[in-house]
Amino acid sequence: MLRLSEEPSRHWSDQQIHAALTADPAGFIRFMTDGVRAVSEGAAQIDMPPKQIFADADIEGDSKGDRLGDFRIMPCVLHWGKRHWKTVKVVGTNNAQRIVPDKITVGKALVLHYEENFVTDVIDACILSSARTGACAAIAAEALGAPRRHVAIVGSGRVGFYSALYLCAQGGISRLAFHDTVPQRAEHAAQALATLFPDIDIGARSGEPDAELVVVATTSTRPLLHPASTSAVTVISLGADTDEQRELAPAWRQEADLFVESIDSLRYGDLKHWGVRPSEVTELSGLFKSGRQVSRDRSVFISTGSALFDNLAIGYLLEKADLI
Numbered sequence: 001m002l003r004l005s006e007e008p009s010r011h012w013s014d015q016q017i018h019a020a021l022t023a024d025p026a027g028f029i030r031f032m033t034d035g036v037r038a039v040s041e042g043a044a045q046i047d048m049p050p051k052q053i054f055a056d057a058d059i060e061g062d063s064k065g066d067r068l069g070d071f072r073i074m075p076c077v078l079h080w081g082k083r084h085w086k087t088v089k090v091v092g093t094n095n096a097q098r099i100v101p102d103k104i105t106v107g108k109a110l111v112l113h114y115e116e117n118f119v120t121d122v123i124d125a126c127i128l129s130s131a132r133t134g135a136c137a138a139i140a141a142e143a144l145g146a147p148r149r150h151v152a153i154v155g156s157g158r159v160g161f162y163s164a165l166y167l168c169a170q171g172g173i174s175r176l177a178f179h180d181t182v183p184q185r186a187e188h189a190a191q192a193l194a195t196l197f198p199d200i201d202i203g204a205r206s207g208e209p210d211a212e213l214v215v216v217a218t219t220s221t222r223p224l225l226h227p228a229s230t231s232a233v234t235v236i237s238l239g240a241d242t243d244e245q246r247e248l249a250p251a252w253r254q255e256a257d258l259f260v261e262s263i264d265s266l267r268y269g270d271l272k273h274w275g276v277r278p279s280e281v282t283e284l285s286g287l288f289k290s291g292r293q294v295s296r297d298r299s300v301f302i303s304t305g306s307a308l309f310d311n312l313a314i315g316y317l318l319e320k321a322d323l324i
Contacts, residue, residue, distance in 0.1 A: 007118040012317065014127040020320050021131045021162075021313065025169035028316060032135045033142070035080065035312040040288035044080035048307050050264050053242065067221075069093040070242060071107070076307035078315070085318070086112040087311045091125045093242070104219065105129050105158075109310060111318070123314060127158065132313040133303065134162025136261060137215050137236045138170055140301040143287040144259065146234035148172045152209030154224065155217040156180040156189040159238055163215045164189070168197045177205040216247045223248055223270070227255040227298070234299045240269030241304035248300065250274050256298035259284065265304040 021028055038044035056068040071092040078085045091107035100106055103126055111121035141148060151167060153160045156178045164176055176193070180186035186204035194202040209225070214232040216225055218239040225235065226249040235256070240247040248270045252258075258281045260266070266276055282293070284301075292299070 009119050010121055012121060012123040014124040017124060017127040017131070017317065020317055021127070022165065023320075025165055029135060029138055029166050029169060031316050032132075032309070032312050033139050035078075035315070036139060036284065036308070037288050038080055039078075039308065040285035044078060046079075046308060046311075047077040049075060050267070051305065051307065053268075055243070067095040067244070069095045072305075074305070074307035074310060076311040078308070078311045080315075083315060084114040085311055085315050086114060086117070087307070087314050088112070089125055089129075089307065089310050091129060109314060111314060121314075121318070123317070128310065128313055129305070130158035131162045132309040133159045133217075133238050133305065134164075134166050135313065136303050136306070136309050137163040137217075137238060137301075138166035140236055140259065140261075140284060140287075140303070141167060141213060141234065142170060143284060144234055144292055144299050144301060146299065147212040149174050150211040150213070151176045152179060152205075152211035152214045152230075152232070153177070153189075153217065154179045154209055154214060155219075155239065156182075156186040156204075157217065157219075159217040160215070161189050161193065163217055163236075163238065164193055164202075165196070167213075167215075168193065168200060168202075173200055175201040175211075177203055177209070177211065179205060179207075179209055218247060220245065220247055222246050223250070225249065225252075227251050233297070234301070236301045236303070237270065238303050240302070242268055243272065245269050246273065248302075252300050253280075255296065256300040257282070257292070257294070257296045259287065259299060259301040261301075261303040261306045261309075264306070265302055268304045269302070271302055271304075 052073045055070045075088040089109040094106045105126045107125040109123040110119045153164050178186035178189045190204045208229045213234045215236045223246050237247045260281045
C-alpha cells in the first residue's frame, strides 16, 4: 500500500572533495572559467535567486559571549549544453565550534536528479565552499588582468590556501606570501603550498601586505586593509559575506574601481556598510563580456559567495566521479 521506492544517492566527504579539486588545479580553474564565461555570454542559462541568510538570535543570552552564526540557503539550476545541474546548498556559519571544532563552515550541498528531482548526491559543504571561493579569486584576477608577479594572501585558512593554490596553478607568480594573525598558521600554509610549487618563492611574512595582488580571506569584523597601507594594484576580498563582517576600509570606494561576483554582493559586508549602488560596480559577467573598463588605477573585487560557483564546482565533481 505504501509503495516505497529507494532513492539512490551517494555521499561526498570533505576529504574526497579536496582530492578531486586539487588533483588538477589548472584543469579545475579552466572548467570553472569556461562555465562562468558560458553563463556570461548566454551560452548557458541559470536560475539563481538571491542567497537567503538567516542570522541566529541570541535567545536569553545563550551565546555566552560567542559571535552568533547563521545559516544560508543557496539554490542554482544550470543548463549548459548537455549539462543540467540542479543544486542547493544549506550551509551554516559555526562560530561557537563546540560540537564541531575548527570548522566554521558546516552543512551540505544537495544535487537533485534533473528529471525526477530526488537527491542524487549529498556533498559536505566545508571544502566545497572554500575551494570554490578560492577559484572565484583566481578567475577574478585573470578577468581583471591583475598583475601577479608578487602576491599576498591575508588569512591562511582554507579559503586563503585554495586561493593561493589556484592562483599559482594559473602561472605568472614569482613570490607569494601568507599573512596571518597566527604566524604558525601562515607558516603551515606556506609549507604545504611550497611542496606543490617549488619554483615559486612561497613563505610567511608579517607586517602590511606588500604585493601587486592582495587577496583578503578572513573572518574579520573590522576593516583590515586601507589603500594607504598597501601598494597593491588589485585587491580581492573574500571574507566579508555577512552584515557583521568587514575587511576593507571605506576609502577603497573612492580609490579603486569596484567589481563584484554578482549584484547580490551589495547586500552584505563592506559594500552594504558603504552604501554602494549597483551603478558603482561591475559584475564578473561584465568582465567576460567587455573586459575591464578602466577609470582608476586600482581595482577591488569583492565576493560574498555565489550559488553558481557551488553549482559549477559540484558539476566538476560529478564529471570526475569515476576517477575518484
